[in-house]
Amino acid sequence: MDTSHLRVGxxxxxxxxxxxxxxxxxxxxxxxxSPVDAVQAAGTLLLPDDAAPTGLAAAGVLAHSAISLGWGxxxxxxxxxxRPVVWGALAGLAIAGLDLGVLARKWPRIRALPTAPxxxxxxxxxxxxxxxxxxxxxxx
Numbered sequence: 001m002d003t004s005h006l007r008v009g010x011x012x013x014x015x016x017x018x019x020x021x022x023x024x025x026x027x028x029x030x031x032x033x034s035p036v037d038a039v040q041a042a043g044t045l046l047l048p049d050d051a052a053p054t055g056l057a058a059a060g061v062l063a064h065s066a067i068s069l070g071w072g073x074x075x076x077x078x079x080x081x082x083r084p085v086v087w088g089a090l091a092g093l094a095i096a097g098l099d100l101g102v103l104a105r106k107w108p109r110i111r112a113l114p115t116a117p118x119x120x121x122x123x124x125x126x127x128x129x130x131x132x133x134x135x136x137x138x139x140x
Contacts, residue, residue: 004136005077012132013072016125017065023120024113031114038118039064041109049109068125071095075129081137084130092126093119 021038028035036057043056045063079087096119104110 006073008133008136009073009076009129010069011072011136012076012129013069014065015132016072016128017068020068020121020125020128023124024117027114027117027120033114037109038113041107041113044107044109071125072129075126076133079130079133084134084137085127086130088126088128088130088133089123090126092122092124092129095126096122 021035024038025035027033028037036053039060040053040056041060042064043051043058043060046059047055051059075088075091079091099122100110100115100118
């Protein structure tokens with residue numbers, strides 16, 4: 001992988017990390033749940049389930065950031081030049097299958113989150129990465 005893919009992937013992953021949680025945040029607020037639940041659930045990837053809530057939130061931000069940057073780099077390297085937003089959204093759906101369908105079995109707090117909003121977050125993530133990658137490609 002060349003450094004331009006790495007740079008674009010890190011940028012895309014960072015943008016998507018910040019913005020892609022909108023669907024689950026809106027759902028949480030609309031349904032009376034705390035949007036912090038998802039952050040703390042992600043924190044259990046690094047800390048035990050019974051860790052302090054602030055520790056879980058900090059660990060959740062760290063875990064989510066690292067995972068998002070990693071997937072951003074991977075997607076920047078593999079998304080096709082044609083229709084990267086569509087392909088990114090589809091990749092986000094595949095990542096949701098892996099994250100929520102396979103890996104979440106080990107983490108009860110992640111498994112307990114409402115599924116549809118989490119899938120929507122993943123699709124948004126992939127689409128946002130595709131948009132950043134597309135924009136970077138047009139500038140070259």
